[in-house]
Amino acid sequence: MNNRVFTVGTLIPGKIAPVRNSPTSTLVEKVEPKQRSNEIKTHFEKIIVVQGSNKFEISPSKGKLLDAALNQGKPINYKCRKGTCGQCTVQVQQGPGLSKPNEREQEKLGNEVNNGYRLACQAVIL
Ligand code: FES
Known part of the structure; x- marks a missing residue:
């Protein structure tokens, strides 16, 4: 410093x-060295998810992961927004600050929640 x-x-x-x-x-x-702090911030704060062959980097903002992605122009597929259809399933590669999977996610995704799969409409950025 x-x-x-x-x-x-x-x-x-x-x-x-x-x-x-x-x-x-x-x-x-x-x-503070600006460039260095920006690199650290970018590296640790982005949420990176994969849906099919698409990879999305999402800047955290409080609320649902799906809403944050859509607001940032990241076209994650979705349908019901209720946690029942599974269309919004993503695999989280890097997800600091995400809530733990809720009951709907555990019910819909089963053991896949242990492999980083989440329902973007249910996952909350804290
Ligand atoms: S949009 Fe249907 S489960 Fe998320």
Whole structure:
């Protein structure tokens, strides 16, 4: 973690002022390496699911996995949205923050829930 000291002079675009030791005339801001934090965020926060031959990367947003996917233009197949038809079945390859399979998923998918299969209309992003 880097601590950078900003003075009034550093606020001028394109100009970097020397660091001063006067605490009354400086602002201290913690600066994280942006690119590195974005890489980490992208790698760990995306939900990756496979449906048939299609692979979808979904950015987490609270609510149903299916709704998040559709809102982001990821065309996951679905029909009933009630957990009965199984059309929205996906295999989760990476799914941080997903709820545990509910009763409908366990009933519809059986042992496949242990292999990462979920009903996108029932899986909730927490
Ligand atoms: S849309 Fe029918 S089970 Fe999900």
